[in-house]
Amino acid sequence: MATVYAIILAGGLGERFWPLGTPERPKPFLRLLEGKSFLQATVERMRLLIPLSCQLVVTGRSHAGLVRGEVPDLPEENLLLEPEGRNTAVAIGLASLHLEQKDPEAALIALPADHAIPDEALFLKALERGIAAALAQEGTVVFGIPPDRPETGYGYIQRGQKIEEGLYQVHRFWEKPDLPTAEGFLRSGDYFWNSGIFVWRNRVLQRLLERHLPDHWQSLSRLREVWGTEVYNPLLQAIYARLEGVSIDSGVLEKAEGTVMVHGGFRWDDVGTWAALARVLPRDPSGNIVMGRHLGLETKDCVIYSSGRMIGTVGLEGLIIVETEQGILVATKEKSQEVRRMARLAKKASLEG
Amino acid sequence: MATVYAIILAGGLGERFWPLGTPERPKPFLRLLEGKSFLQATVERMRLLIPLSCQLVVTGRSHAGLVRGEVPDLPEENLLLEPEGRNTAVAIGLASLHLEQKDPEAALIALPADHAIPDEALFLKALERGIAAALAQEGTVVFGIPPDRPETGYGYIQRGQKIEEGLYQVHRFWEKPDLPTAEGFLRSGDYFWNSGIFVWRNRVLQRLLERHLPDHWQSLSRLREVWGTEVYNPLLQAIYARLEGVSIDSGVLEKAEGTVMVHGGFRWDDVGTWAALARVLPRDPSGNIVMGRHLGLETKDCVIYSSGRMIGTVGLEGLIIVETEQGILVATKEKSQEVRRMARLAKKASLEG
Numbered sequence: 001m002a003t004v005y006a007i008i009l010a011g012g013l014g015e016r017f018w019p020l021g022t023p024e025r026p027k028p029f030l031r032l033l034e035g036k037s038f039l040q041a042t043v044e045r046m047r048l049l050i051p052l053s054c055q056l057v058v059t060g061r062s063h064a065g066l067v068r069g070e071v072p073d074l075p076e077e078n079l080l081l082e083p084e085g086r087n088t089a090v091a092i093g094l095a096s097l098h099l100e101q102k103d104p105e106a107a108l109i110a111l112p113a114d115h116a117i118p119d120e121a122l123f124l125k126a127l128e129r130g131i132a133a134a135l136a137q138e139g140t141v142v143f144g145i146p147p148d149r150p151e152t153g154y155g156y157i158q159r160g161q162k163i164e165e166g167l168y169q170v171h172r173f174w175e176k177p178d179l180p181t182a183e184g185f186l187r188s189g190d191y192f193w194n195s196g197i198f199v200w201r202n203r204v205l206q207r208l209l210e211r212h213l214p215d216h217w218q219s220l221s222r223l224r225e226v227w228g229t230e231v232y233n234p235l236l237q238a239i240y241a242r243l244e245g246v247s248i249d250s251g252v253l254e255k256a257e258g259t260v261m262v263h264g265g266f267r268w269d270d271v272g273t274w275a276a277l278a279r280v281l282p283r284d285p286s287g288n289i290v291m292g293r294h295l296g297l298e299t300k301d302c303v304i305y306s307s308g309r310m311i312g313t314v315g316l317e318g319l320i321i322v323e324t325e326q327g328i329l330v331a332t333k334e335k336s337q338e339v340r341r342m343a344r345l346a347k348k349a350s351l352e353g
Numbered sequence: 354m355a356t357v358y359a360i361i362l363a364g365g366l367g368e369r370f371w372p373l374g375t376p377e378r379p380k381p382f383l384r385l386l387e388g389k390s391f392l393q394a395t396v397e398r399m400r401l402l403i404p405l406s407c408q409l410v411v412t413g414r415s416h417a418g419l420v421r422g423e424v425p426d427l428p429e430e431n432l433l434l435e436p437e438g439r440n441t442a443v444a445i446g447l448a449s450l451h452l453e454q455k456d457p458e459a460a461l462i463a464l465p466a467d468h469a470i471p472d473e474a475l476f477l478k479a480l481e482r483g484i485a486a487a488l489a490q491e492g493t494v495v496f497g498i499p500p501d502r503p504e505t506g507y508g509y510i511q512r513g514q515k516i517e518e519g520l521y522q523v524h525r526f527w528e529k530p531d532l533p534t535a536e537g538f539l540r541s542g543d544y545f546w547n548s549g550i551f552v553w554r555n556r557v558l559q560r561l562l563e564r565h566l567p568d569h570w571q572s573l574s575r576l577r578e579v580w581g582t583e584v585y586n587p588l589l590q591a592i593y594a595r596l597e598g599v600s601i602d603s604g605v606l607e608k609a610e611g612t613v614m615v616h617g618g619f620r621w622d623d624v625g626t627w628a629a630l631a632r633v634l635p636r637d638p639s640g641n642i643v644m645g646r647h648l649g650l651e652t653k654d655c656v657i658y659s660s661g662r663m664i665g666t667v668g669l670e671g672l673i674i675v676e677t678e679q680g681i682l683v684a685t686k687e688k689s690q691e692v693r694r695m696a697r698l699a700k701k702a703s704l705e706g
Binding site for chain 1: 371372646648650651659662663664665666667668669672674676678679680681682683684685687688689691692694695698699703
């Protein structure tokens with residue numbers, strides 16, 4: 001049976017977790033999960049199924065040190081560095097080429113380093129189901145999460161025909177919907193959140209890349225001839241410099257036939273905002289999530305993060321408050337999508353000022 | 354005609370402006386009035402009527418350096434230092450003894466260093482009126498401010514018989530009322546905020562202290578014999594160590610006859626909370642008062658103070674946000690009275706932790 005590798009994608013700009021996240025330390029490297037970083041939590045979760053020797057982390061060259069710090073046991077050859085971010089299809093393509101050197105019969109699970117999956121046992125069960133499905137057929141296996149709210153920040157999978165219990169053909173993928181559409185999706189029962197976790201046999205993945213992203217794939221494939229030589233890095237840099245970024249969803253999955261969806265019975269959250277932490281972390285009796293020093297009077301349902309200084313709060317509800325050396329954020333949970341805009345404004349202001 | 358001196362009382366614990374105010378730097382020394390400290394603004398305002406050589410600042414011994422820093426031109430002999438705070442009656446008594454050495458015929462205006470009085474011309478006019486009244490009679494002159502809201506944080510003066518236009522006998526003083534009482538006061542038109550500004554001929558003040566606070570006055574009077582000697586400081590310390598603190602309001606004014614009230618036509622605010630700054634400082638077009646670095650998205654009617662770091666706010670209304678090295682405060686304006694409690698909690702936490 002094929003060996004299954006985990007391809008952990010650790011990228012990001014750090015904007016949504018301003019002022020804690022920065023381009024120098026994006027979300028996978030933030031220790032927001034009860035003392036663990038997202039990357040650490042992801043590696044530990046995958047380790048229950050896949051040994052660290054079979055886990056590859058793809059990250060930006062400038063984040064290599066962070067990965068080594070967060071996952072000190074990761075073999076150096078399992079750290080795949082990109083010169084710059086080119087989105088998931090390119091990162092997965094690079095990992096695929098790397099894997100074929102290691103193991104021509106490999107299968108792989110590609111997944112982001114910065115999601116939260118509180119139900120480990122259910123997750124592993126779904127993953128095993130997905131691996132079996134991927135080994136048995138010629139397409140992509142995706143994991144669909146039954147929505148429990150009309151989330152407009154996620155992509156959706158519309159399921160098609162049932163193959164067997166918990167396994168469906170994919171009818172189509174949907175980009176982030178508007179609220180009425182998301183409400184319709186929720187009511188229908190046929191729409192699932194796209195968890196961003198994918199399984200393929202590596203040969204199948206390469207065929208899909210070749211068919212649907214031929215330019216990207218041909219460019220990347222030039223690396224085959226220079227693997228392990230001193231030409232590898234300059235060539236990688238030259239290829240990346242001219243490649244356009246493209247996601248695996250829009251570049252491959254939305255065009256490909258034969259994709260199947262595993263019904264993911266596990267809780268999953270992409271933790272795309274500070275407010276989302278409230279869904280995945282335990283709350284105190286007032287409904288607050290507190291990291292660091294805090295004193296509260298009449299304070300409830302807040303997310304509070306202090307990197308060092310005491311935060312005193314009085315009479316608050318539903319706010320996000322973050323203190324770091326880079327700045328202070330105070331925002332309502334409802335508006336936490338706007339933190340990205342704030343990060344850009346702050347960057348501009350710091351460049352100007 | 355008697356020379357009129359200003360006795361500026363610069364004390365406080367710094368609790369209400371946590372985390373900016375501290376016992377080491379209480380409110381008079383906070384630069385919250387468009388770059389000026391309360392003490393600076395008070396001295397400058399009084400200077401329009403009274404030269405600096407006739408202004409005395411009474412402050413705690415540990416705050417001497419702050420006074421010298423904020424008012425560098427103040428003659429050193431005009432700085433009166435207390436070993437510890439014993440409230441306004443004791444501070445004014447000490448100043449009175451000091452004044453009698455300088456000028457046996459002196460009159461004095463006693464006033465806090467930490468109020469805001471935006472209307473200088475009207476204030477000076479009322480003050481001149483009050484001085485004339487104090488020189489003409491044998492009691493205290495107080496300044497009553499017509500209330501424009503049912504404020505429960507202030508003391509009130511109930512006016513009595515009219516003496517002449519804008520000058521009234523005082524019927525009685527009232528402590529901070531509850532809200533229904535304050536609403537009644539507001540409707541009546543006969544109740545005025547006690548601005549904490551008083552004028553006396555010094556001989557009159559001393560007679561009042563002797564009659565109504567005989568123990569305090571006898572204790573303080575022992576300083577007369579040691580003025581200018583090396584015994585002064587140890588004796589001062591010994592006297593203060595055994596004196597109980599008492600305010601001029603409860604210790605003298607509430608008992609004394611013959612107090613008259615000048616109708617204060619000037620705007621006045623004791624700026625007792627962060628929220629009160631919104632009444633005395635100019636707002637930006639969104640209704641915010643911003644000191645220091647701030648970026649706001651959908652942010653209105655907030656008071657924002659940064660001592661250095663960028664504060665980013667999203668979707669907020671009616672909050673107080675303060676960043677200092679000592680800590681971060683986020684509170685609703687409605688609850689800004691609770692900041693004092695927060696200061697005490699924070700002090701306790703820092704001692705423990």
